[in-house]
Amino acid sequence: MRQSQAGSGTLGGTVYRIKDDKRVQTSARLIYTGLMRCLGSQRLSSLTVTDVLRASGVGRATFYRIFDSLTDVLAYGCEQAFNEAISQSQEASTTYDALVAFTAVWLRESDLLEAVVREGRVGILIEAHAARADELGLLRRRTATRGDEVEHETDEFAVAMLSATMAATLVTWVRRGRRDSPTELVDRMRNGLTAMTHIFR
Numbered sequence: 001m002r003q004s005q006a007g008s009g010t011l012g013g014t015v016y017r018i019k020d021d022k023r024v025q026t027s028a029r030l031i032y033t034g035l036m037r038c039l040g041s042q043r044l045s046s047l048t049v050t051d052v053l054r055a056s057g058v059g060r061a062t063f064y065r066i067f068d069s070l071t072d073v074l075a076y077g078c079e080q081a082f083n084e085a086i087s088q089s090q091e092a093s094t095t096y097d098a099l100v101a102f103t104a105v106w107l108r109e110s111d112l113l114e115a116v117v118r119e120g121r122v123g124i125l126i127e128a129h130a131a132r133a134d135e136l137g138l139l140r141r142r143t144a145t146r147g148d149e150v151e152h153e154t155d156e157f158a159v160a161m162l163s164a165t166m167a168a169t170l171v172t173w174v175r176r177g178r179r180d181s182p183t184e185l186v187d188r189m190r191n192g193l194t195a196m197t198h199i200f201r
Contacts, residue, residue, distance in 0.1 A: 017066055018076070028066050028076060030056045035073045036111060044070060044119040074112075074121055078128040081109045096186065104182040106170055117174045122167065129163035165189060 018028055034056025038047055047070060053060055067073055085105035092098035106113065116125050169189045173180055180188065 024066060027058050027062050030058050031063060031067065032073055032077050032080075034058070035070060036077070036115065039115045039119075040111075044074075044115075044121075071121065071124070074116060074119070075124045075128070077109075077112050078116065078124050079131075081106060081112060082128045099186045099189075100182045103170075103185050107173070107178070107182055107185070110174070110178055113170055113174050117171050122171055125170065126163055126167040129166050130160060165193065 018025060031052060034052045034054075035047075037055045038051050042051070049060065049063060049070065052070060052073070053063060067076070085102045088105050089098040089102040092101050113125075116122060166189070169185060169192075173185055
């Protein structure tokens with residue numbers, strides 16, 4: 001996972017506070033790494049903050065300055081992965097290549113994806129996509145005219161559908177044993193969406 005970005009997170013009801021302070025950002029990464037290490041052998045429901053602190057080497061006061069719960073740490077991990085995926089996708093020259101680059105980052109975070117699926121926290125993944133889906137450049141919001149305002153409202157539905165589709169695709173990839181490459185996964189998503197359009201014909 002790359003350098004943490006400063007700011008506050010509010011994904012799926014979670015809250016965390018990452019200040020523009022390298023020490024805080026380093027602590028957040030250590031806590032996230034400690035949580036992922038613990039999830040390699042335990043379920044989230046059986047973990048305590050103390051377990052994660054022991055694995056991360058971070059103090060309790062520092063943990064609660066940044067996070068309110070262990071679920072917040074998972075949400076932080078999802079948002080950091082999303083930030084990196086956005087960064088990588090922006091270098092692509094086509095929408096298809098952007099999706100492949102975006103997906104490739106998520107597949108490298110397969111342990112995070114598996115933890116989210118196993119712990120029943122898929123909502124966090126959907127929220128991570130929905131919060132910034134328009135940054136993929138796949139959807140454009142228009143507000144100039146009355147007609148465009150209606151289109152903007154439709155865009156919100158499009159963002160929601162795209163976010164849920166991408167999250168569901170990643171979840172299915174995990175459940176199928178992580179077999180597909182980024183290109184194969186994007187092709188599966190495209191084919192699935194194309195097949196769904198026949199419903200409305």
